Amino acid sequence: MFIDQVDIYLKAGNGGNGIVAYRREKYVPLGGPAGGDGGNGADIIFEVDEGLRTLMDFRYQRHFKAKHGQNGMSANAHGRNSEPLVLKVPPGTIVKRKDTEETLADLVHHGAQMVIAKGGRGGRGNSRFASSRNPAPDFAENGEPGEEFEVTMELKLLADVGLVGFPSVGKSTILSAVSKAKAKTGDYPFTTIKPNLGVVQTGDGRSFVMADLPGLIEGASEGTGLGHQFLRHVERTKVIVHVIDISGLEGRDPIEDYRIIREEMRLYNESLLKRPEIIVLNKVDLVEDNEIFEQFKSAIGEDKEIHEISAATRQNLDTVLYRVADLLEETPETEEIIEETDHRVMYRYEKDPDAFKISRDDDGAFVVTGEAIERMFKMTDFNREAAIRRFARQMRSMGIDDALRDRGIQTGDTVRILGGEFEFVE
Numbered sequence: 001m002f003i004d005q006v007d008i009y010l011k012a013g014n015g016g017n018g019i020v021a022y023r024r025e026k027y028v029p030l031g032g033p034a035g036g037d038g039g040n041g042a043d044i045i046f047e048v049d050e051g052l053r054t055l056m057d058f059r060y061q062r063h064f065k066a067k068h069g070q071n072g073m074s075a076n077a078h079g080r081n082s083e084p085l086v087l088k089v090p091p092g093t094i095v096k097r098k099d100t101e102e103t104l105a106d107l108v109h110h111g112a113q114m115v116i117a118k119g120g121r122g123g124r125g126n127s128r129f130a131s132s133r134n135p136a137p138d139f140a141e142n143g144e145p146g147e148e149f150e151v152t153m154e155l156k157l158l159a160d161v162g163l164v165g166f167p168s169v170g171k172s173t174i175l176s177a178v179s180k181a182k183a184k185t186g187d188y189p190f191t192t193i194k195p196n197l198g199v200v201q202t203g204d205g206r207s208f209v210m211a212d213l214p215g216l217i218e219g220a221s222e223g224t225g226l227g228h229q230f231l232r233h234v235e236r237t238k239v240i241v242h243v244i245d246i247s248g249l250e251g252r253d254p255i256e257d258y259r260i261i262r263e264e265m266r267l268y269n270e271s272l273l274k275r276p277e278i279i280v281l282n283k284v285d286l287v288e289d290n291e292i293f294e295q296f297k298s299a300i301g302e303d304k305e306i307h308e309i310s311a312a313t314r315q316n317l318d319t320v321l322y323r324v325a326d327l328l329e330e331t332p333e334t335e336e337i338i339e340e341t342d343h344r345v346m347y348r349y350e351k352d353p354d355a356f357k358i359s360r361d362d363d364g365a366f367v368v369t370g371e372a373i374e375r376m377f378k379m380t381d382f383n384r385e386a387a388i389r390r391f392a393r394q395m396r397s398m399g400i401d402d403a404l405r406d407r408g409i410q411t412g413d414t415v416r417i418l419g420g421e422f423e424f425v426e
């Protein structure tokens with residue numbers, strides 16, 4: 001089975017907490033602050049491994065939690081940062097946030113890495129808050145929580161070679177004959193509606209991935225018969241094997257067929273015509289008059305590489321596989337091909353970090369939500385007076401106090417953040 005989409009849950013490591021501690025010195029009752037910072041929580045990184053071809057592994061394990069950072073220690077000792085958790089993915093993996101459907105990464109090249117879920121920063125220890133006004137602060141910061149969300153991974157088809165042609169010309173039969181893939185075949189059009197992939201091994205030990213693509217018909221470039229989706233798959237292959245039913249038994253003209261498909265490829269994306277192509281004339285076992293081969297060759301041109309095969313009897317299949325392997329070796333990496341047809345940007349979407357929203361609960365309380373304010377809330381140690389005062393200052397500087405006043409808040413009203421409650425005081 002070819003798996004091309006899977007959802008997984010990610011939780012990056014929380015930052016370790018900063019701590020409150022003081023230097024202990026002989027004969028000094030209370031030394032200076034000496035609480036160390038927490039270490040950073042581990043990121044979750046995705047890395048492209050060209051040895052992988054499917055997202056199969058993620059079917060079995062769907063939950064990934066990275067390690068938390070270590071808490072700070074006394075004597076200003078910094079907690080240990082945690083090593084990132086690296087998940088290997090096949091080339092062509094696209095990662096999206098499940099809730100917002102934003103693309104987080106489009107991973108193509110071997111070794112490419114991308115931080116998908118960021119670990120939390122370690123909280124600062126009390127010594128970092130020392131100032132001339134407050135030389136011995138009695139509060140520290142908690143670690144920042146690591147990011148946590150579900151992602152959808154999609155594997156775009158990155159086959160080396162694609163079988164292209166009209167419906168019922170024998171594409172699935174060819175793939176099944178040369179690989180372990182069990183592609184459904186049938187004597188009716190559009191038997192195949194999703195691509196099948198197979199790993200092909202040549203007699204001399206070379207291997208490549210072959211895609212059996214759904215049949216194309218006239219008008220595909222305009223979307224007829226799901227043509228656009230299918231042509232998109234063609235775009236992602238390095239070498240094209242153009243399959244023709246030379247028997248003509250389906251009532252079609254092989255020469256016409258060839259020209260129609262080429263024209264559809266040209267209309268969709270001209271560069272497809274420059275891609276190396278091998279033409280295979282399939283179903284030769286059904287051909288009675290050999291003249292058709294000469295007719296085809298003279299109509300299509302001398303410079304084309306054409307092989308006569310039968311998927312049913314396996315005639316000439318090995319020759320074609322060797323030639324495909326040769327062509328793949330001669331063809332430079334897909335980079336250029338992919339670059340011109342797809343965006344390769346790796347980026348992380350960042351929202352306005354300070355944005356917040358105010359709403360009212362049924363009981364009249366003012367509810368403040370927002371990424372930054374919630375993060376600050378989680379990083380505040382509410383057991384300590386000074387930390388609470390600092391939190392209040394941060395709310396003021398973010399403009400939350402003013403916004404609350406605009407909404408008509410009065411002294412004594414309740415403010416709610418992530419379930420925590422505060423009384424508003426002017």
Ligand SMILES: Nc1nc2c(ncn2[C@@H]2O[C@H](COP(=O)(O)OP(=O)(O)OP(=O)(O)O)[C@@H](O)[C@H]2O)c(=O)[nH]1
Pocket residue numbers: 166167168169170171172173174184185186187188189190191192193213214215216282283284285286309310311312313
């Ligand atoms: N005699 C003969 N029949 C073949 C040969 N190759 C394929 N067929 C038959 O042709 C029919 C269509 O084959 P498929 O492999 O399903 O064709 P396809 O190109 O995958 O078709 P779609 O998935 O509809 O695009 C089936 O009935 C096959 O058994 C061949 O070399 N000789």
Ligand SMILES: [Mg+2]
Pocket residue numbers: 171172173184185191192212213214
């Ligand atoms: Mg098929």
